[in-house]
Each structure stands twice: as C-alpha cells, then as structure tokens.
Amino acid sequence: MSTLKARKRQQLALLLGPVTLFLGIFLLLPLAIMVVYSFLMPGLYGGVEWTYYPHNYGRILGFADPEFEVFDPVYLSIFARSVKIALITVALTLLVCYPAAFQIAALPDRWKNFALFLITLPFFASLIVRLFIWVLILRPTGFINETLGALGLIDRPLDLLYTEGAVILGMVYIYIPFMFLPLYASVEKLDWTLIRASQDLGAGAFDTFRRIILPLTLPGIAGGCIIVFIPALGNFIVPAVLGGAKSMMLGNLIEQQFLAARNWPFGSALAMLVMAVVLVLLFIAIRQERADQPGSGHA
Amino acid sequence: MFRHLGTKALLAFTVLFFAFIYVPIALIVIYSFNSDPVNMMRWSGFTLDWYRQILGLRNAASEAALYIETTEQLLAAVKNSFIVAFATTAISTVLGTSAAIALYRHPFAAQRFYRVLLFVPMLMPDIVLGIALLIFFVGIGGQLGLGTIITGQTTFLTSYVFIVVSARLAGMDRSLEQASADLGASEWTTFRRILIPQLMPGILGGALLAFIISMDDLVITYFISGTNTQTLPIYIFGMLRRGIKPEVNALAVMMLVFSFAIAFAGLYLRNRKR
Numbered sequence: 001m002s003t004l005k006a007r008k009r010q011q012l013a014l015l016l017g018p019v020t021l022f023l024g025i026f027l028l029l030p031l032a033i034m035v036v037y038s039f040l041m042p043g044l045y046g047g048v049e050w051t052y053y054p055h056n057y058g059r060i061l062g063f064a065d066p067e068f069e070v071f072d073p074v075y076l077s078i079f080a081r082s083v084k085i086a087l088i089t090v091a092l093t094l095l096v097c098y099p100a101a102f103q104i105a106a107l108p109d110r111w112k113n114f115a116l117f118l119i120t121l122p123f124f125a126s127l128i129v130r131l132f133i134w135v136l137i138l139r140p141t142g143f144i145n146e147t148l149g150a151l152g153l154i155d156r157p158l159d160l161l162y163t164e165g166a167v168i169l170g171m172v173y174i175y176i177p178f179m180f181l182p183l184y185a186s187v188e189k190l191d192w193t194l195i196r197a198s199q200d201l202g203a204g205a206f207d208t209f210r211r212i213i214l215p216l217t218l219p220g221i222a223g224g225c226i227i228v229f230i231p232a233l234g235n236f237i238v239p240a241v242l243g244g245a246k247s248m249m250l251g252n253l254i255e256q257q258f259l260a261a262r263n264w265p266f267g268s269a270l271a272m273l274v275m276a277v278v279l280v281l282l283f284i285a286i287r288q289e290r291a292d293q294p295g296s297g298h299a
Numbered sequence: 300m301f302r303h304l305g306t307k308a309l310l311a312f313t314v315l316f317f318a319f320i321y322v323p324i325a326l327i328v329i330y331s332f333n334s335d336p337v338n339m340m341r342w343s344g345f346t347l348d349w350y351r352q353i354l355g356l357r358n359a360a361s362e363a364a365l366y367i368e369t370t371e372q373l374l375a376a377v378k379n380s381f382i383v384a385f386a387t388t389a390i391s392t393v394l395g396t397s398a399a400i401a402l403y404r405h406p407f408a409a410q411r412f413y414r415v416l417l418f419v420p421m422l423m424p425d426i427v428l429g430i431a432l433l434i435f436f437v438g439i440g441g442q443l444g445l446g447t448i449i450t451g452q453t454t455f456l457t458s459y460v461f462i463v464v465s466a467r468l469a470g471m472d473r474s475l476e477q478a479s480a481d482l483g484a485s486e487w488t489t490f491r492r493i494l495i496p497q498l499m500p501g502i503l504g505g506a507l508l509a510f511i512i513s514m515d516d517l518v519i520t521y522f523i524s525g526t527n528t529q530t531l532p533i534y535i536f537g538m539l540r541r542g543i544k545p546e547v548n549a550l551a552v553m554m555l556v557f558s559f560a561i562a563f564a565g566l567y568l569r570n571r572k573r
Contacts, residue, residue, distance in 0.1 A: 008405060011486075015401035016413070019394045019457065023416055027428075027454045030435035034427075037434055096316060103313040115317075117566065122320060124562040126515045128532045129551040132539060133323045136330070136340060136548070143326055143340045176320065234424030237517055241539055251426050258430055258522065268434070271427045282422060 038268035046262035056269035075253070079273065082250040085164065086232035089171040090225050093179035096172070097224070101180060101187040116184070123177045131241045134170050135161060138242070162244030170242040171232050178231075179224040186220025219292065226285050234274045250274055324555065331548040339545055349549035373550070376534035382445060383520075383530060384513040387452045392506045394453070395460025400494070403468040420455035421462075428455060429522035436523055443525025451523045452513050459512060460505035467501025500569070507565050511558065 041053035055065035060079070064071040104115045122130060137143045140157035148154045160166060190213065198208045236251025243249070250270060257267030330339060334346035355370040398417060402410055420428060432451045441447055475497065479489040495502075517532040524533060531554070538547050 012401055012405050012407065015397040015404075019398045022394060023454065023457070026432070026435070026450055027416075027420060030428075030431035033434055033438065034431040096319075099309055100313045100316040103309045118317060118320070121559065121562055122324075124511055124558045125324075126532060126535075126551075126554050126558060128515075128517055128535045128539070129554050130324075132535065132543075132547065132551050133327050135539065135543060136327060137323060139543075141338050141340060143330075146338070146340045173319075173323075230422065231424060234426045236426055237536070241536075251424075254426055254430065258433060264430075264434060267430060271430055274424055275427055278422065278424060 034268045034271065037265050038272045040265045042263045042265045046264070048265055053265065056266045057272075059266060060269065060273060075270075078248055078253055079250060081164075081247070082233055083277075085168060085171070085247075085249060086229050088168050089175060089232045090179075090228050092168065092172045093175050093228055094183075094221065094224065097176060097180040097183050098187075098221075101184045105184065105188045105190070119177055119180050122174075127174060127237065128241075130174055131170050131238060134166065134173065134242060138166055138169075161242065162247075164243065164247040166242040167239050167247045167249075170238045171235065174238070175228045175232060178227045182223035182227060183217070183220045186217045186223075190216055219289070222285065222288065226281055229281065230278050233277060234271075327548055328552050328555070331545075331552045333545070336545055339543070339548060349545045350553070352546050353549050353553065372529070373534060376529045376531045379445065379448075379528060380514055380531040383448050383452065384510050386449045387456050387513045388506050388510045390449070391453045391456035391460050391509050392502060395457045395505060395509075396464050396498075396502055398457070399461050399464040399468055400498075403465065417458045417461045419458075421458045425518035426522075429519040432519065433522040443523055444528045447523045447525070448520050448528065448530065451519050452516055455519070456509040456513060459508050460502075463505035463508060464498065464501045467498055467504070471497055503568070504565070507561070511561060514558075 037048060038056055039052055039054065040056075041049040041051050042056075043049050053065075055063065058064050059069070059071070060075045062071050062073075062076075104112060104119075107115060135142070138160040139145075140159075140161070142161070144160060145154070145157040149157070194212050194216070195208055198212050203211070234251050234254075236249065236255050239247055239249045239252050240255075243252075250273070254267050254270045254274075257263045257270065261267075330342070331349060332345050332347070333339060333342055334348065335341055335343040353370070353373065355374075395417075398413065402413060429451075432447070432454070436443060436447045436451075475493050476489055479493045480486075484492070515532060516530075517536060520530055521533055521536070524530065529537070535547065535550065538544070
C-alpha cells in the first residue's frame with residue numbers, strides 16, 4: 001500500500017516539478033525582486049543602491065525625498081487619469097455590449113453561433129494592427145477627415161488623433177470581446193419564464209429590468225467590468241499609439257522609467273500601485289462571488 | 300406596438316455594433332490597394348505596389364519611393380516571431396498540460412496554491428510582468444534576446460494552456476480510465492492510450508491559443524527583447540512611432556488574413572471533432 005502511495009507521489013512530482021520550478025524562477029522570483037526594488041534607492045546612473053528608500057512611493061503619494069525635489073502631484077494626476085480612462089472604457093464597452101448580448105441570445109442557433117464567431121474573431125487579430133487601423137481613420141489625413149472634407153463639411157482637419165478621446169475609442173475597440181463574452185454567458189442563462197411572470201403580474205418594463213433582469217445578469221456585468229478594467233488600467237500601447245502628451249497613462253510613465261529615465265525603483269513602485277488596485281478589485285470580486293453562492297459552502 | 304419598435308431598435312443597434320467592429324477592418328483592406336503614396340485615405344487608383352514592396356519584389360515605381368526600412372528587417376522580425384511562437388507553444392503546452400493533469404488526477408493539499416499560481420499571470424497587468432522579468436533578466440546578467448523572450452512569454456502562456464486543458468478534463472468521462480485499469484492495463488498504458496487521446500482536442504486548443512497569443516504579444520516582449528531583437532508586433536509598433544507608410548497598411552492586411560486563417564482553421568478543427 002505504501003508503495004502505491006510512493007508511486008503516486010513520484011508521479012505527482014514528475015507532473016508538477018517542471019512547472020513549479022519554471023514558475024518559481026521566472027514568475028514568483030521576478031515579482032519578489034520587483035517588490036524589493038520598489039523600496040531601494042535609485043542609483044545615479046541607472047541601477048540601484050542597496051539601501052531602504054521609501055521615497056519612490058513618496059514621490060507618488062506625497063512624501064518625496066526632500067533632498068531632491070518638492071512633492072509634485074503630477075504622478076497622482078496621471079494615476080487619476082488612468083483610473084478615469086479605464087472606468088470610461090468599462091462603462092462604454094458595457095453600454096455597447098449589453099444590448100447586443102440580448103439581441104444575439106435571441107437569435108436562432110445558426111445565426112447565434114455565427115455572431116459569436118464574429119465577436120471573437122478580432123481577438124485573433126493582432127492588437128497593434130487593430131490600433132493602427134484607428135490611426136488611419138482618425139489622423140488629419142485620415143478617413144474621417146478626408147470624408148468630411150470631401151463632403152464640404154469642414155474646412156480644415158479636426159484634431160481627432162492623439163487625444164484622450166482617441167485613447168478611449170481604441171480601448172473600447174480592443175476590449176469589446178472581453179466585455180461581451182462574460183456578459184453573454186449570463187444573459188444566455190437568463191430564465192425567461194421569470195421575466196414573463198413579472199410582466200404577467202403587471203410589472204412595467206423598467207421594473208422588470210431593475211428587479212429581474214439586472215440582478216440575474218449582475219455576475220456577468222461584474223465579470224466583464226473587471227476583465228476590462230484590469231488591462232485597461234495598466235495599458236501603455238493604446239496611449240502610446242493613439243494618445244498624445246496630455247493623455248499619458250500609468251503604463252507610459254512606467255515604460256519611461258524603465259527604458260528612458262532608467263529609474264527602475266520608481267518604475268517598480270508605480271507598477272506596485274497598479275498591482276495594488278488590481279488585487280483590491282480581485283479580492284472584492286472573489287468575496288462577492290462567494291457571497292452570491294451560499295450553496296458552494298464556505299471556504 | 301412599442302414593443303415591436305423596441306425589437307427593431309435592438310436589431311438596428313446590434314447591426315451597428317458589428318459595423319463598429321468590422322467597418323474599420325474593411326476600410327484598411329480596401330485602402331491597402333490605394334496607389335496614393337502620401338494621402339493613404341484618398342482613393343487615387345488601384346495598386347499592388349505596397350504588397351510587392353513588403354514581399355521584396357521591387358519595381359520602378361517602388362524603387363523611386365523606397366519607404367520601407369528594409370525588407371530584411373521585416374523578414375527577420377517575422378522569422379523571430381515564428382521561432383518564439385513555436386518554442387513557447389511547445390514548452391507551455393507541456394508545462395500547462397502536465398499541471399492540469401496533476402491537479403485533476405491527484406487532489407492534494409497544495410492544489411489551491413497551484414490554481415492561484417496559474418491564474419496570477421493571466422490576471423496581472425502585462426506591464427507588471429514585463430518589468431519584473433526585465434529586472435530579473437538584467438539582474439542575473441542575461442543577454443536580452445530570443446532566449447529571454449521565449450522564457451518570459453512561456454510564464455504566462457502556460458496559464459492559458461492550463462485553463463483550456465483543465466476545462467477539457469473537467470468534462471471528461473472517467474469511466475474509460477477505470478475500465479482500462481480494470482482490464483489490467485498499466486497506468487502508463489492507460490495514460491498514453493486513454494487519457495491523452497481523449498484530452499487531445501483540449502491540448503491542441505490550448506496550443507493554438509498559446510501560439511496566437513505568442514505571435515501577438517507586444518507588451519511583455521517589448522520589455523525583454525533588448526535592442527537587437529525584434530518580433531513582428533514590435534517591428535510594427537516601432538514603425539507606427541516613426542510615421543506611417545503605405546507598406547505598413549499592406550503588412551497589416553497580410554497579418555489580418557493570417558490570423559483570421561488560423562481562427563478559421565481552429566473553428567474547422569473543432570467542428571470536425573464533434
């Protein structure tokens with residue numbers, strides 16, 4: 001009997017050993033080093049000094065190193081802008097996907113599968129290519145300006161590209177599938193007999209929506225919002241391609257610290273800030289999910 | 300009456316929804332054949348020059364306006380992308396599949412830990428993993444290049460494979476395995492002849508997903524690729540930052556066709572399996 005157990009253990013080690021080793025070295029260790037870096041003093045010519053230095057966080061949160069600078073809320077405002085852009089992206093994708101999910105769920109099977117395929121298809125296309133499309137559409141000699149100009153509606157090109165609006169548009173475009181799929185999963189599961197019952201009992205459309213449809217699709221809404229918010233918050237590709245100097249986000253700031261300013265500890269501290277927001281969100285989401293499923297036991 | 304109007308409005312909205320996704324794509328496909336070299340969105344005639352130039356087939360017209368950096372650079376980027384994608388797919392498929400099987404077959408104490416560990420890379424913003432890997436690779440004195448790109452991408456691709464294979468395992472019929480064991484097959488035989496074939500669609504699906512994500516990864520690769528190694532997304536990102544040329548448009552359309560072809564192939568395989 002004990003040999004059987006030993007064999008099982010051996011199998012388990014064989015199956016899990018490589019992945020444990022790999023993720024331990026190339027995921028957990030780098031993350032741990034990043035945490036340490038965020039508390040180290042930046043060296044004069046890049047690199048770090050191995051002394052404890054809380055002012056990386058201080059530069060962001062209000063206790064900058066008095067030897068070098070006075071506190072400037074510029075980093076806080078970039079943080080606030082990133083949160084704002086990510087939230088607007090979440091709201092817009094939700095607004096666009098929610099009605100579409102209902103329509104698609106109501107289609108006959110053949111059409112439904114085709115529609116779902118069309119929504120997931122862009123996920124296969126390169127992200128950078130999908131953003132490039134919007135550069136061609138929005139720039140001064142882009143499709144919109146050329147069309148409006150040819151129609152005689154504008155005298156000179158509108159400033160569409162390199163704006164915050166362009167960044168939001170790009171984000172909405174790339175995150176639509178992320179929002180749609182979890183939403184759709186809960187819309188499709190919706191029990192329509194409940195809705196009919198509510199209507200039969202005399203509830204108006206708004207009441208039925210608020211009391212039946214909304215609560216039942218809430219898990220999908222919450223899931224979609226989180227799945228869009230997390231990558232949107234730290235995104236640096238979209239603002240780098242479609243945004244201008246005034247629409248800089250946390251991701252751009254982090255990239256700068258690593259590849260241009262070479263202040264890695266400060267960059268690490270900024271990344272920790274992004275992680276902190278993400279972790280808080282996930283924590284709330286997991287707790288909520290547990291509260292919603294009392295049948296699954298307590299853990 | 301109002302209800303009828305509401306249904307119509309919803310349908311119209313959904314049509315617009317798809318238009319928003321696909322009209323931009325249609326536009327760049329159409330205008331990639333536009334011959335105007337400066338004003339790319341003002342139609343002035345049909346041409347295949349930009350495609351010729353991407354493929355390195357020069358002609359008199361393109362010789363005069365040699366916009367694209369060098370075809371060699373592009374080809375090097377394409378080659379790097381394929382090397383990275385094949386290598387990461389192979390490694391992450393093995394790692395992700397073995398982790399999924401281990402967690403399915405042997406319930407054990409640290410299961411929760413592994414599930415969290417394998418979810419972390421998917422839920423973490425790309426940029427955080429990118430800089431953590433950069434600090435690590437530079438810290439251990441590694442030379443940034445193909446090796447670091449492959450290693451770095453594998454850390455998060457493993458999670459994708461794990462999730463796809465786990466889903467397949469969860470829906471699998473265990474009775475076949477038991478029957479095989481009851482009939483006296485060794486564990487290894489059962490593993491090789493029952494578990495793996497049943498699991499194959501999941502493994503292939505996970506591998507395909509890993510391949511596509513690897514080909515497209517920009518953020519993590521951007522931080523750990525160093526100055527001398529470019530993959531295709533990084534090459535295009537660089538071009539976009541320096542200014543837009545008609546050749547980029549042709550290149551973008553070719554990439555779209557390639558990725559859509561993969562998507563269709565995946566769909567075809569899945570439908571055939573049923």
